[in-house]
Amino acid sequence: MKKKIYILLIAFLALFIIGCNDNNIPEEKNTQEHNITIENPSADVQNDKDSLSSFYTNFVIQDKYRVYRIIEKSKNMDINIAIPDWQPEGDAVIDTADFVNAIDDEMSDITQKRIDFLKEKLRPNGMSKEWKDSKEIFIGYATPYIKEYTSDIVAETVNKRILIRTKSLWDFLLKDNKETINKYNIFCISINMYEGFYHSSNATRLLLYGVPEETFKDTIKIEDGKSVRESSETILEKYNNGECKLDILTDIELTKSGNYYMDFSEIIANNTYQNIILKIELTGEVTDEYTYAWEGFEYKTVNEQAYQDWKAENVDKFIY
């Protein structure tokens, strides 16, 4: 009798273990197998601390592409994303790898380190080093779809490609129950259009809008008893419908990748505007394989003389 009970117990246990294993099978199997082996990139670029390869090691260079292997276990995802192996000469700029690696289990923290590195690298002299006095502004990027390397998952993203973005550059918050605007003196936008790889005539059109006091007041609404502001998209839509006033501060077409600076110190000193809205648009031929990356960094001045000296040496980098 006892023997039968033991056999039954073992049988139940076996069935239970099999059942548990079945639960681990995902509903959708996204994993794709590729013949690409990830190796450490060549030593010559690894020694350069500014290079991408001093941060990311999950790629191999193949056919003029950096092929990154992206693994995210929670989604059972193991895919390759190929990014043109091209960087503009001179300063370090943002790269599509700085975004696609953000979803990788092992690389997401390194991605933040690379963004923090760029924020420091691009910080002009005379700017505060305090964490709260500088800010990263995510603007946008596109994951390239290159059939030979990538998967259907990447192909799907191409259909949802975003070529226009708007962002409020100053923060609106309630501080000690009072409406507060956190203004930043300097805005730097890092742009990578991979023009040296594609040899295309794509460009980034950049517009800055100043939001005057009366328009700003109209954008504040009360939600759950607290003040919140409308999104920059809503404000621009109203502006385009002639429902509110904005001032265009600059409208410029950028054809080269690089880091471009804008100085709002005078606007802040004169309290001319309560917000600055950035609108950015990719123009030209945009194929499925095309990629671009935009990222912004904001800073507050603490040493005016040091900043003015730096600005005099870098005046060609300023577009406003």
Added chain:
Amino acid sequence: MKLSKCKKLLAVTSMVALVGSVTAFADTYINENFVDGYGKYMLDVNSSSGMRSCDACAWGSKEYDYNVKLITVYSDGQEVIRETGFTAGSARITSSYEWAEDYQAFMAVRDGIEIRDKVWVSGS
């Protein structure tokens, strides 16, 4: 020994009563939209009797994944990092009243494999 325990109990009770009796004060409140209708994010930091509480969340559509990372900086300088990872529909981290000096929150929204928006906000 018993007297010591009573004293401790009295001190804790007094502290709880003090926290409960003083009206919570909104230190920092940020409520903004992610770009292009990808949802919203909020950081709500309140203080009471020198202690702070925090509510950090990002939410929107179940079609998108949201992630919240919260860094708490305590009075003694210690930092504690908590992160939800990307989850469908919403992500949230809350902390009840504690001896915190500062909160830094990272909020992000993802559509498929592509990050659509991400922000760092802080409150103290």
